[in-house]
Amino acid sequence: MYKTNDLILRTTTSLIAFILLGFAIYLLLAGHNSPGGGFVGGLMTSGAVLLMYMSYGIEAVNKMLPINFVTLIPIGLAIAVATGAGSFLFDVPFMSQTFGYFTVPIFGEIELATAMLFDLGVYFTVVGVMITIILTIGNDQ
């Protein structure tokens, strides 16, 4: 057997994974006015994490990212249900959404919508489902 030497793959992964994660956050935040949203952002994040799993191996990444990805699924679903049920507090139908304009120090005046919180729930669920599926298949060997 050859001793494996993945120096090029690992060095590139440590650079690429950051670009992928940043782009995933961008897609998650930009979903309201341009293509993107929770689903694509979640897929992209899981792609970055899977790239790290491919180049570093399962045990090393489990040490680097001590997250149990199965628990992300109920967290995301709970966020989505909570944003839907939160509209009862204001005496409006289920899953109503609203938005407002706020002034933030760096960005100036921006529009913040409650649909963003629902997208965050979708994001967590998609990340949890994707990584759970692939790790369950990969651990069988």
Place this chain on the structure above:
Amino acid sequence: MNEREILEFIAVLLILLGSILSVISAYGIVRFPDVYTRSHAATKSSTLSVLLTLSGAFFYFWISESFFSVRILLGILFVFITAPVAGHLIIRAAYRSKVKLSEITIEDELHEVLHEEDKEFIHKDVLEKEDREKILRNEDKQK
């Protein structure tokens, strides 16, 4: 032609150059004899063609619609970093699964390096095995 039209013309020229290069790359993939030279055609020239096309699109949107697309810049950076690494990994996998080189190849220096490494590893394994057997025999004697 005013200034804006000239800049748009340069952007369109970049896209044309990129598409010509991608045709050349596809022609190289068909014409070259083995997997290594084909990958040489597939990674280098198609990476350059994608980069030229993307930068042409970037300049076009910047000039004609004054839209500064960060996504296209990120895409240029991303393709520039990942495409050579993908080519490297594919060719490495091909070499290690012993895909034959074409008959016009003159020299294969990597073969000797890998072969020597292989011998050393076998040697080490044999030594460890003998050591293990000796230890086992000693334990049997003590019992």
